[in-house]
Amino acid sequence: MVPPNLLSDRPPLKLGVMASGNGSNFEAVAEAIAQRQLNAEIKVLIYNNPGAKAATRAERWGVPTVLLNHRDFNSREGLDREIVGTLQQYQVEWVIMAGWMRVVTQVLVDAFPDRMINIHPSLLPSFKGIRAVEQALNAGVKITGCTVHLVDVEVDSGKILLQAAVPILPDDTLETLHARIQVQEHKILPQAIALAAARSH
Numbered sequence: 727m728v729p730p731n732l733l734s735d736r737p738p739l740k741l742g743v744m745a746s747g748n749g750s751n752f753e754a755v756a757e758a759i760a761q762r763q764l765n766a767e768i769k770v771l772i773y774n775n776p777g778a779k780a781a782t783r784a785e786r787w788g789v790p791t792v793l794l795n796h797r798d799f800n801s802r803e804g805l806d807r808e809i810v811g812t813l814q815q816y817q818v819e820w821v822i823m824a825g826w827m828r829v830v831t832q833v834l835v836d837a838f839p840d841r842m843i844n845i846h847p848s849l850l851p852s853f854k855g856i857r858a859v860e861q862a863l864n865a866g867v868k869i870t871g872c873t874v875h876l877v878d879v880e881v882d883s884g885k886i887l888l889q890a891a892v893p894i895l896p897d898d899t900l901e902t903l904h905a906r907i908q909v910q911e912h913k914i915l916p917q918a919i920a921l922a923a924a925r926s927h
């Protein structure tokens with residue numbers, strides 16, 4: 727299937743990606759762009775933890791990186807103001823929170839209304855917040871998964887764009903289950919970006 731935003735002669739979407747750690751979802755988006763499954767360019771990666779693997783991955787892809795360490799700010803709003811300034815400086819149109827482990831404020835949401843996307847490792851609205859994979863394991867559910875949604879100021883809320891289901895197997899550990907969820911995340915995140923962009927036109 728040709729993704730909706732490749733069907734027209736639209737200019738590439740200008741993405742800003744925010745990540746805190748490993749960055750495999752950043753890489754999935756970069757890969758989808760390289761494979762021409764998503765008509766976009768990543769203008770900047772913002773990360774908050776020095777040494778985050780996401781930054782190394784971005785450098786490999788030739789994407790500019792900006793470290794905004796939340797420990798250097800005395801409020802969430804202060805950090806978000808700096809994030810907004812950086813995203814604007816790089817002329818970002820769509821913001822992708824790909825493993826951004828900070829609560830965002832109205833400052834950021836208001837700067838990109840309906841233009842921010844988050845990926846969460848559960849089938850929302852189940853298991854919001856941190857340790858979602860662990861929450862699902864502990865709850866004993868048989869199916870979990872991942873969700874890509876628009877960002878609202880309330881954590882892990884906002885309009886759902888795409889979801890993928892992942893069965894929980896009897897021998898699953900946190901690691902094996904999260905690994906299978908991530909396989910699905912890497913598929914639906916680029917698809918959801920294309921979908922959201924197509925719908926907003």
Ligand code: GRF
Pocket residue numbers: 745746747748749750751752824825826845846847872908911
């Ligand atoms: C993903 O499981 C995502 O759903 C959650 O944080 C994790 C980030 O993984 N929000 P990675 O850094 O993209 O590998």
